[in-house]
Amino acid sequence: MKDLRESLEASIRTVPDFPKKGIQFKDITPILESPVLSRAIVAEFVKLYNGVRIDAVAGIESRGFLFGLPLAMELNVPFIAMRKKGKLPWRTISYRYALEYGEAEIEMHEGSIKPGMQVLVHDDLLATGGTACAAAELLKMEGAEPAGFCFIIELEALHGRSRLLPFDRPLMSLLRYE
Numbered sequence: 001m002k003d004l005r006e007s008l009e010a011s012i013r014t015v016p017d018f019p020k021k022g023i024q025f026k027d028i029t030p031i032l033e034s035p036v037l038s039r040a041i042v043a044e045f046v047k048l049y050n051g052v053r054i055d056a057v058a059g060i061e062s063r064g065f066l067f068g069l070p071l072a073m074e075l076n077v078p079f080i081a082m083r084k085k086g087k088l089p090w091r092t093i094s095y096r097y098a099l100e101y102g103e104a105e106i107e108m109h110e111g112s113i114k115p116g117m118q119v120l121v122h123d124d125l126l127a128t129g130g131t132a133c134a135a136a137e138l139l140k141m142e143g144a145e146p147a148g149f150c151f152i153i154e155l156e157a158l159h160g161r162s163r164l165l166p167f168d169r170p171l172m173s174l175l176r177y178e
Contacts, residue, residue: 001174004040008175011037012153026153026177028063028124041174042070045122045150048172049075054147055117056080058139060106060131061087063124067152071122080112080119082135093141097134106134115143126151126173129160136167145169153177 011030018025031037045067058080059068065081072079085094085105092107113119121135126149136146146169154161154173164171 001044004037004044005175007034007037007040008152012175026125026155028066028152031152032066038067038070041067041152042074044174045071045172046074048150049120049148049170052120052147052170053118054120055144056113056119058082058108058113058119058121058135060121060123060135064122066124068122071120071150075120078112080108082106082108082138093138095134095137095141097130097137098128104131104134106131106138108138110142113139113142113144117144118147119144120147121149122151124152126154126160126164126171127158129158129163132160133163136164148172 013027013030015025015027054075054077056078057068057072059065061083069079085107088107088109091110093110094105094107096105119139121132132149139146146167148170149164151173154176156176156178
């Protein structure tokens with residue numbers, strides 16, 4: 001994991017004042033230029049969740065789709081898209097939540113999740129934990145539970161991990177910034 005961590009640190013760029021002043025945005029798009037690094041991320045998540053029951057992977061729009069879908073494929077389970085309100089074409093359920101820089105609402109298709117499923121929630125970054133909590137609440141609305149949470153990056157200073165502790169599920173992040 002040390003080599004993976006070093007490769008991630010070398011690839012991720014910090015963009016100041018994006019999407020608004022004061023935010024230090026962690027840009028993962030350079031990772032996408034490396035198929036080797038991208039495969040290593042998926043392989044690491046598969047290894048970290050070995051032995052955890054996972055019936056589906058839910059990826060949070062939009063960067064959560066980038067590694068969520070390949071992770072679901074590697075685990076041979078369905079991929080569930082969680083998108084911003086108004087982006088899904090079928091009947092949806094939604095959940096409104098607070099972000100570190102505003103408010104948002106995410107949705108997923110009704111019936112994508114079956115009662116009793118254990119669903120791994122994936123996003124590229126854990127900040128305040130609002131989006132991941134919203135994803136877990138969507139799962140619970142359909143009678144499912146989060147199997148765990150996985151992120152490429154965790155911004156520790158924003159304490160998102162503490163918001164996810166009540167779910168009592170494995171939480172993995174490959175790279176942490178203070």
